[in-house]
Amino acid sequence: MSPPAQDLFDWYDRHRRDLPWRNVSGRPDPYRVWLSEVMLQQTTVAAVGPRYARFLARFPDVAALAAAPWEAVAEEWAGLGYYARARNLHAGAKALAAGGFPRDVLGLRGIPGIGAYTAAAVAAIAFGVPVVPTDGNVERVAARIHAVETPLPGAKKALDSLANRWMEQAAARARPGDFAQALFDLGATICTPRRPACALCPWRGACAAQAQGIAEALPRKAPKKARPVRSGVHFAVTDAAGRLLVRRRPAEGLLGGMLELPGTPWREAAWHSTEALALAPLPDLRWRHLPGEARHGFTHFELRMTLLAARHDGAAPEGFAWMAPDAARAAMPTVMRKLLALLEGAVSPA
Known part of the structure; x- marks a missing residue:
């Protein structure tokens, strides 16, 4: 049995979050909905708001984003992480600029980089399609409402099916975009991972987990495997003006198309100095090992990086460029900014 949609609407109409990408007075702009959903993947609301x-100020619509060079998009995305999102967003904008936004889930799925969840979110919120976009918040609500004890990720399909059954109610189908966003807000503010505020929940009476006293224990999750550790050596080359030698990573792969300090591949085996220096952009320079280590966590592995520094006052080698440190930092992903912090710590006065 589905929990009553009207109870959720009554709560949402009083307590909805004031978020910059929401439009409460008319049909939302699909570009803004799409952009917000992409940015919110793996990133908190607090971090996404100002970014x-x-x-939007730089790329106010699909046409502006499609026309922008990748370097500009990468620079604007720097620091947000999960950079494949930016590549997919840029590719999707180029496809959408020609024909506009499809108004259904299937059509949206045909746009590069738009997966099942994002297609459902744009369809429901921007075009009023009666479908529930099932994110982590919605999965948690569904697991608790129906007391589903199968661990994630194995329970994902079942939880998605349960959540979409809720949309079959007439009230929900009349306001599908609001229903989806009400579910997001319920999970984010009431049905939270720890210490859910069950006493304030509009669906308390329909929640099987709350009735059984197991709400906080759900959804259950399969044990995580330990992430392997990989190592890398990077090279900080500066010139007389204090500029840094940088390069752009290949378009495909991890951090594709982003700016970086040159370095070795990241691998599980430790790097020996002579082995790493053979891959330096200018191996014959006088290199010194900087103290400390930069660490960064990716989804599937932990990365540990050391930094070698040298001075070079000649031209940048082919495939590299000189860049002022502040400009480089602004355009680099977080993992590279951690290396810059090592460099700055080494040259700062004691």
Whole structure:
């Protein structure tokens, strides 16, 4: 049995979050909905808010984003992480600029980089399609409402099916975009991972987990495997003006198309100095090992990086460029900024 949609609407109409990408007075702009959903993947609302506004100021619509060079998009995305999102967003904008936004889930799935969840979110919120976009918040609500004890990720399909059954109610189908966003807000503010505020929940009476006293234990999750550790050596080359030698990573792969300090591949085996220096952009320079280690966590592995520094006052080698440190930092992903912090710590006065 589905929990009553009207109870959720009554709560949402009083307590909805004031978010910059929401439009409460008319049909939302599909570009803004799409952008917000992409940015919010793996990133908190607090972090996305100011970056969303800044991104829109630079790329106010699909046409502007499609026409922008990748370097500009990468620079604006720097620091947000999960950089494949930016590549997919850029590719999707190029496809959408020609024909506009499809108005259904299937059509949206045909756009590069738009997966099942994002297609459902844009369809429901921007076009009023009666479908529930099932994110982590919605999965948690569904697991608790129906007391589903199968661990994630194995329970994902079942939880998605349960959540979409809720949309079959007439009230929900009349306001599908609001229903989806009400579910997001319920999971984010009431049905939270720890210490859910069950006493304030509009669906308390329909929640099987709350009735059984197991709400906080759900959804269950399969044990995580330990992430392997990989190592890398990077090279900080500066010139007389204090500029840094940088390069752009290949378009495909991890951090594709982003700016970086040159370095070795990241691998599980440790790097020996002579082996690493053979891959330096200018191996014959006088290199010194900087103290400390930069660490960064990716989804599937932990990365540990050391830094070698040298001075070079000649031209940049082919495939590399000189860049002022502040400009480089602004355009680099977080993992590279951690290396810059090592460099700055080494040259700062004691």
